[in-house]
Structure formats: C-alpha cells, structure tokens
Amino acid sequence: MKKFMNGPGMTRRGMIKAGIGAAAAALAASRFASQAYAASGGNITVLASQPQAGGMQIVADAFKEATGVSVEVVTAPLDQIQQQLTLDLQSGAKRFDAFDFWYVSKGALADQGILLDLTDRIAKDAGEISPDDYIPALYDAYSLHKGKRYSLPFDGDTHALFFNKEIFERNGVTPPKTWDDVVAVSKKITEAEGSKGIYGMALMGVKAPILNVSVYANRLANYGGAFINDQGKPALSSDAALAAAENLVATVPYSLPTPAETGFEQALTAFIGGKAAMTEGWTDLGTYADDPKNSKVAGKWDVVPLPIGGKATTSRAPLNAGWTLGVSTYSQKQDVAWAFIKLASSAAMGLKLITTTGSGIDPFRKSNLNDPKYIAFNPGVQRAASSALNGAVGWPSGAQSPRMLEALSEQLAAMVSGETRPEDGLANVQAAWERLQD
Numbered sequence: 001m002k003k004f005m006n007g008p009g010m011t012r013r014g015m016i017k018a019g020i021g022a023a024a025a026a027l028a029a030s031r032f033a034s035q036a037y038a039a040s041g042g043n044i045t046v047l048a049s050q051p052q053a054g055g056m057q058i059v060a061d062a063f064k065e066a067t068g069v070s071v072e073v074v075t076a077p078l079d080q081i082q083q084q085l086t087l088d089l090q091s092g093a094k095r096f097d098a099f100d101f102w103y104v105s106k107g108a109l110a111d112q113g114i115l116l117d118l119t120d121r122i123a124k125d126a127g128e129i130s131p132d133d134y135i136p137a138l139y140d141a142y143s144l145h146k147g148k149r150y151s152l153p154f155d156g157d158t159h160a161l162f163f164n165k166e167i168f169e170r171n172g173v174t175p176p177k178t179w180d181d182v183v184a185v186s187k188k189i190t191e192a193e194g195s196k197g198i199y200g201m202a203l204m205g206v207k208a209p210i211l212n213v214s215v216y217a218n219r220l221a222n223y224g225g226a227f228i229n230d231q232g233k234p235a236l237s238s239d240a241a242l243a244a245a246e247n248l249v250a251t252v253p254y255s256l257p258t259p260a261e262t263g264f265e266q267a268l269t270a271f272i273g274g275k276a277a278m279t280e281g282w283t284d285l286g287t288y289a290d291d292p293k294n295s296k297v298a299g300k301w302d303v304v305p306l307p308i309g310g311k312a313t314t315s316r317a318p319l320n321a322g323w324t325l326g327v328s329t330y331s332q333k334q335d336v337a338w339a340f341i342k343l344a345s346s347a348a349m350g351l352k353l354i355t356t357t358g359s360g361i362d363p364f365r366k367s368n369l370n371d372p373k374y375i376a377f378n379p380g381v382q383r384a385a386s387s388a389l390n391g392a393v394g395w396p397s398g399a400q401s402p403r404m405l406e407a408l409s410e411q412l413a414a415m416v417s418g419e420t421r422p423e424d425g426l427a428n429v430q431a432a433w434e435r436l437q438d
Contacts, residue, residue, distance in 0.1 A: 043070040047099035049078040055359040059344040094330045098337040103142040103322045107398040116327040119148045137392035142324040152345035156364035157321035162303045167277040179247045179309040186254035189277045202267035202276035205259030207413035209405040217318035219244035221393040223309040234433035245422035260417040286381040287357045303380045318393040400436040407432040
C-alpha cells in the first residue's frame with residue numbers, strides 16, 4: 001500500500017513498462033481479449049483510492065496493451081471511496097465499471113446494491129484465477145460476505161516493525177520481542193536522544209481508522225485478542241483488548257511528538273530521515289527506506305515481525321488496510337470490468353506490482369509472497385510478512401463496519417491524547433459496537 005504518497009524514483013513511464021509483461025500477454029492471448037470488446041465502447045472507467053493509483057495505472061496500461069480497451073482511472077481519497085460509489089449510484093451517473101475499496105466496507109457496499117455478486121464468475125473461472133493461491137487469511141476477509149464472494153484481492157496490507165540499526169547499536173538495545181520491550185526501548189532511546197530530535201517510536205495516532213486502528217490492531221492481535229469473538233460478537237471488553245490499549249498509551253510519551261497528530265507521512269518521514277528508531281508500518285515501507293535518493297537510512301534499517309504480549313507465543317499480523325477489487329452492479333460493461341479485475345488480481349500482475357517501487361501494492365498471493373524475485377527485491381520485509389501472516393486477524397467487515405471503526409478510532413484518539421482512560425474508551429466502543437452490529 002502506497003499510503004498517501006507516490007513512491008520515489010519511479011517515473012510513470014517506467015511503472016507502465018513494468019506492468020506490461022506476462023499478465024498482459026496472457027490476457028492478450030485469451031479468447032475474450034481476441035474479441036473486439038464491442039460492448040466496452042472502447043473504454044471502461046475504474047475508481048481507485050489514491051494509495052493504489054500507481055498500481056492501478058500499471059494495470060490499466062497493461063490492459064490497454066493487451067486488449068485495446070482504454071481504462072480511465074479516477075482517484076479519490078481512501079476514506080471517500082464508499083461515498084463516491086454511493087453518490088455515483090444515487091445521482092444516476094453510474095460512471096464506474098469497476099473499483100477498488102477497503103475490504104472493511106464490502107458488507108456495506110454489497111448491502112447497498114453497489115457491489116456485484118461474483119460468486120458464479122469466480123467459480124466458472126477458478127482455473128484461471130487460482131483462488132487457492134490467495135493468502136488464506138486474506139481471501140475470505142477480502143471477498144466473502146454472507147456466504148457469497150464479491151471481490152478479488154489487490155493489496156495484501158499487513159504491518160511489521162521496522163527499526164534503525166544504527167540508533168539501536170549506539171543505545172545498546174536489540175529488536176523488541178514483546179510489546180513491553182517496545183515501550184522500554186522507546187523510553188531508553190527517547191531519554192537518551194530526544195533532546196537531539198531523535199525518538200524511540202514514530203507512532204501513528206492520528207484519528208483515522210486506517211491509521212490509529214492499525215497500530216491498535218497490531219497489539220490486539222498479538223496479545224491474543226480479536227475485534228470479534230468466535231460467536232460473532234464484539235470482543236473489546238476482553239483482557240487482551242485492554243492490555244493492547246494500555247500498551248499503546250504507554251508508548252505515547254516516548255514517541256515522535258505528537259502521536260495524536262502523526263499520520264503515515266509524518267511517521268515515514270521521521271523514520272527514513274533517521275529521527276525515529278522504530279515505526280510500525282506496511283511492508284512496502286522497506287522500499288522507501290532503501291531508496292538512497294530520499295532516505296537517510298538506506299542500508300541502516302531492518303524489520304522484524306510484530307512483537308507479542310501477554311500469553312501469546314506467536315506473532316500474528318492483523319489485516320490492516322487491505323484493498324480488493326469489485327464490479328459495479330449498474331455497469332453496462334460487466335464482462336470487460338471482470339476481465340480487468342482478473343488481470344489486476346492475477347499472480348503475474350501481482351508479482352509485477354510488488355516488485356515495482358511506488359506501485360503501492362503488497363503481496364496478496366502465496367506464490368508472490370514466496371517468489372524469488374520478491375525475496376530478492378525486499379528480503380527483510382518478505383521474511384517478516386511471510387511469518388506474520390500465519391493466523392492473521394481480520395477487521396470487522398459487515399454493513400455497519402465503517403461506523404464501528406470510526407467509533408473505535410475516535411476513542412483511540414482520545415486515549416492517545418490523554419482525554420480518556422483505556423478502560424473507559426474501550427467500554428464506550430464495546431457499547432457502540434453492540435448497538436451497531438448487524
């Protein structure tokens with residue numbers, strides 16, 4: 001996931017060239033592509049969130065190369081995709097044929113009648129799509145709603161813990177294995193170097209579900225908790241949920257000032273600028289950290305799976321962010337839109353995207369995650385991602401999930417800013433989720 005910014009050092013022409021390869025060639029050779037695509041009128045329109053704009057353009061140009069069909073990519077802020085789609089339908093414009101969206105909104109989009117049921121298409125084209133190749137923790141979370149499948153994965157977002165080896169070495173600390181270690185290491189570094197503008201952690205505490213809920217989810221999953229329990233009920237009254245919130249708050253005093261105002265760009269800038277010893281980030285953060293044109297820490301950083309806490313013994317990666325591709329129910333070009341998202345979600349295209357700096361895409365297929373090209377491209381991140389994706393924890397994704405996550409984000413922001421105690425904030429969220437849950 002590109003997370004609000006274009007990758008450094010990659011021109012648009014270079015990104016396009018990188019995307020036209022095996023995936024496009026395979027599509028061009030298909031019977032469907034050999035047809036004139038008369039039904040498309042020569043073009044389709046795809047809505048993409050800004051973080052995926054680079055990757056989506058790669059796919060669009062590959063699709064054009066393979067089929068002759070032009071793809072207009074329209075971008076919107078990541079938190080406005082659902083709103084844009086709802087307006088597109090209600091206004092009667094019905095502009096978008098396909099779109100990518102944050103997977104937590106799949107239930108809302110399906111129940112609103114915007115997201116086309118793809119169950120039969122996926123079954124029919126299973127040999128081409130290879131559903132078993134999707135990372136299991138992602139596939140159901142991204143596509144399944146009320147027993148039907150509505151989308152194909154496009155960006156497999158998870159976090160790992162990145163650290164600055166030089167800062168660690170001069171402060172005599174080692175990579176944290178537990179969340180208590182994270183606090184202790186952050187404290188030691190901040191107390192030693194804070195006066196020089198170097199802090200132990202760059203913590204994304206800004207009020208936005210995709211950010212502050214992600215750093216909370218890292219702790220929740222690795223204290224052994226979950227957002228929803230085995231009975232399908234909200235689980236934020238658990239001991240693990242409270243321990244996760246308490247650890248998050250305990251990290252605040254030893255983080256880049258001020259966490260309540262720190263988003264992705266601020267955290268990234270601090271880390272690659274050598275001003276933060278640690279940050280929790282999406283796996284493609286390593287591509288930015290290793291870019292010598294924009295990073296002061298190239299060759300000086302490393303990455304480990306997320307720490308554990310409480311009684312947990314194995315690191316788990318919550319499915320933070322994560323983007324998936326759907327077809328509009330109102331599109332008059334559904335067959336062409338379906339061909340487009342199959343290309344975008346294919347193994348060949350996935351590998352191109354995850355080995356292209358600035359695409360904004362992280363692994364979503366097993367074959368890509370373990371491919372030698374990806375391992376060579378970003379070996380440290382590949383190790384962390386592959387180990388942490390075992391037993392990954394999904395976020396709520398029912399019809400009310402966007403509202404539920406907004407409620408959690410608001411309370412987490414209050415905890416980080418010191419306005420609310422963790423136990424009180426979680427009690428508020430638990431009550432809100434019980435009211436909202438569909």
